[in-house]
Amino acid sequence: MRRLYDKNEVTFAVLWIVFYCVLMANMQGAYGYEGFPTFAALAAIAAAIFFFVKHEHLEARYGLDHWPKDTKRYLYLIPMWIAATGNLWSGFGMEYQGIQQLLATLSMALVGFIEEMLFRGFLFRGMLKDGKTLNAIIISSLTFGIGHIVNLFAGHASFETFVQIFFAISWGFIFTMVYYRCGSILPCILAHSMIDVFSLYNKESLLMDWVYIISTIVIAILYCTYLYRIGNKEKV
Numbered sequence: 001m002r003r004l005y006d007k008n009e010v011t012f013a014v015l016w017i018v019f020y021c022v023l024m025a026n027m028q029g030a031y032g033y034e035g036f037p038t039f040a041a042l043a044a045i046a047a048a049i050f051f052f053v054k055h056e057h058l059e060a061r062y063g064l065d066h067w068p069k070d071t072k073r074y075l076y077l078i079p080m081w082i083a084a085t086g087n088l089w090s091g092f093g094m095e096y097q098g099i100q101q102l103l104a105t106l107s108m109a110l111v112g113f114i115e116e117m118l119f120r121g122f123l124f125r126g127m128l129k130d131g132k133t134l135n136a137i138i139i140s141s142l143t144f145g146i147g148h149i150v151n152l153f154a155g156h157a158s159f160e161t162f163v164q165i166f167f168a169i170s171w172g173f174i175f176t177m178v179y180y181r182c183g184s185i186l187p188c189i190l191a192h193s194m195i196d197v198f199s200l201y202n203k204e205s206l207l208m209d210w211v212y213i214i215s216t217i218v219i220a221i222l223y224c225t226y227l228y229r230i231g232n233k234e235k236v
Contacts, residue, residue, distance in 0.1 A: 177223070
């Protein structure tokens with residue numbers, strides 16, 4: 001992996017993303033997130049990414065070694081934390097029961113780590129080498145959102161998936177801007193995992209789903225504009 005990584009970090013990231021999306025499309029369709037095979041596959045991918053970064057001493061490069069300093073400058077990341085709780089705004093409920101709920105929860109937590117390392121770590125960080133920051137922000141964010149088209153192949157309704165893609169693009173911009181300004185990927189991993197895990201504990205409500213989607217889009221526009229305009233010594 002190191003040879004490909006050194007040759008072209010963006011290609012390395014894209015190959016990982018394609019592999020992850022194809023594998024998860026098949027695993028979701030066959031077992032769902034509540035199945036042990038899906039959890040095992042996600043655990044293996046997360047372990048491979050973690051040990052690669054650890055073995056190659058890349059923790060500092062991806063901001064895995066520190067929490068962002070002076071969070072006051074980023075409004076203490078409060079807009080992101082508020083939006084991350086959105087799946088619980090409609091109330092508490094259980095997607096599954098017993099061991100299935102536990103496996104799904106663990107799987108969703110792993111998804112947060114994996115997707116942040118792939119889209120914000122490998123892809124976005126690699127694209128910054130070209131010096132075209134705005135292009136890197138836009139492409140990384142859009143790729144993250146479009147990557148959710150994998151749900152189409154897992155049997156999800158097309159309209160639901162397209163709404164999720166637009167929603168994910170908004171989150172893509174939030175995560176990318178937070179990472180770019182803070183220089184630490186840890187808040188993004190935590191918030192991403194919160195969103196995914198909370199989706200398993202929410203009470204179904206079409207109205208609140210739309211409130212959450214619209215609120216996230218508004219927060220993304222306002223917060224990302226703010227983060228883009230401020231200067232910061234910790235940016236990646």
